[in-house]
Amino acid sequence: QQQVKQSPQSLIVQKGGISIINCAYENTAFDYFPWYQQFPGKGPALLIAIRPDVSEKKEGRFTISFNKSAKQFSLHIMDSQPGDSATYFCAASIMSTDKLIFGTGTRLQVFP
Amino acid sequence: ETGVTQSPTHLIKTRGQQVTLRCSSQSGHNTVSWYQQALGQGPQFIFQYYREEENGRGNFPPRFSGLQFPNYSSELNVNALELDDSALYLCASSLLGFSNEQFFGPGTRLTVL
Numbered sequence: 001q002q003q004v005k006q007s008p009q010s011l012i013v014q015k016g017g018i019s020i021i022n023c024a025y026e027n028t029a030f031d032y033f034p035w036y037q038q039f040p041g042k043g044p045a046l047l048i049a050i051r052p053d054v055s056e057k058k059e060g061r062f063t064i065s066f067n068k069s070a071k072q073f074s075l076h077i078m079d080s081q082p083g084d085s086a087t088y089f090c091a092a093s094i095m096s097t098d099k100l101i102f103g104t105g106t107r108l109q110v111f112p
Numbered sequence: 113e114t115g116v117t118q119s120p121t122h123l124i125k126t127r128g129q130q131v132t133l134r135c136s137s138q139s140g141h142n143t144v145s146w147y148q149q150a151l152g153q154g155p156q157f158i159f160q161y162y163r164e165e166e167n168g169r170g171n172f173p174p175r176f177s178g179l180q181f182p183n184y185s186s187e188l189n190v191n192a193l194e195l196d197d198s199a200l201y202l203c204a205s206s207l208l209g210f211s212n213e214q215f216f217g218p219g220t221r222l223t224v225l
Contacts, residue, residue: 006154032212043116043202043216044155089154098143098206098214099168102154 004092006103013110019077021106023090026071030092034100035064035075038087047088048075051095080110116205116217124223125193133188133220137205143167144186145214146178149200161186162208190222198224 005024013019023033031052036044050057050064050073057064063076077084090103117136125131137144143162147155157170161180175191184205190197200221204214 034212034214036216041218043204043218045216046213049212091154093212095212096209097160097168098145098208098212099157099160099170100145100147100155100204100214101157102147104154105152 004090004101004103006090006106008106009104010107011109013080013108015080015082015110015112017080017110019080019084019108019110020074021088021090021108022072022074023092023103024070024072025092025101027092027101028071029094030101032093032095033064033066033073034091034093035062036089036091036102038089038105044089077108080108082110082112084108085110116203116215118201118203118217118220120220121218122221122223124225126225127193127195129193129224130189130191131193131222133190133201133203133222135186135188135203135205135217137184137186137203138215141205141207141215142184143206143208144180144184145204145206146186146188147202147204147216148172149202149219151199155202158188167208193224195224198222 034049038044061078066073091100145160146158149155159169200219206214
């Protein structure tokens with residue numbers, strides 16, 4: 001019940017394309033869904049987060065789509081750039097606890 | 113405002129030894145959470161400290177222990193090291209009760225030989 005499943009494991013996208021990463025969760029008590037970006041040798045950095053009272057949130061080239069009934073959420077990176085090449089993790093938590101449950105990660109490579 | 117810092121950056125230990133990792137939380141934050149990230153995996157929650165008390169624990173054995181100090185900095189101690197303890201150890205600080213945003217440090221890479 002605590003799992004967050006993430007796919008795909010790796011993704012190769014051409015510069016300017018759209019990168020899409022999907023996550024699914026089981027615990028309906030989760031009410032906070034962040035996405036983190038991690039470069040090699042660095043800690044994860046918060047990209048964007050959503051709460052289940054909205055279906056979509058956009059910040060610049062990054063959009064989260066959230067489907068509460070399906071218990072799924074996804075990250076869309078528009079106009080992908082080589083600098084976006086990193087590992088992306090979805091996560092979920094119960095807001096009152098701050099204990100993040102992470103997905104297994106997606107390694108994104110954007111080629112020029 | 114300073115970010116989350118961790119020390120040391122890298123550490124090599126042998127099986128059976130003990131290790132202490134340190135974390136300084138971001139200014140104004142009252143909560144520190146520790147995560148273990150094995151190679152190629154997502155971070156796994158170890159435990160969390162809030163106002164110097166343990167505030168939740170993941171599926172880790174008692175040989176993983178911690179402390180939080182009055183200035184909200186924190187230590188992670190691991191006794192009787194095992195080969196599988198080799199990982200990147202991350203701490204994250206947050207302001208529990210006000211924001212869910214967790215800010216991660218760069219991590220400590222622990223290698224157990």
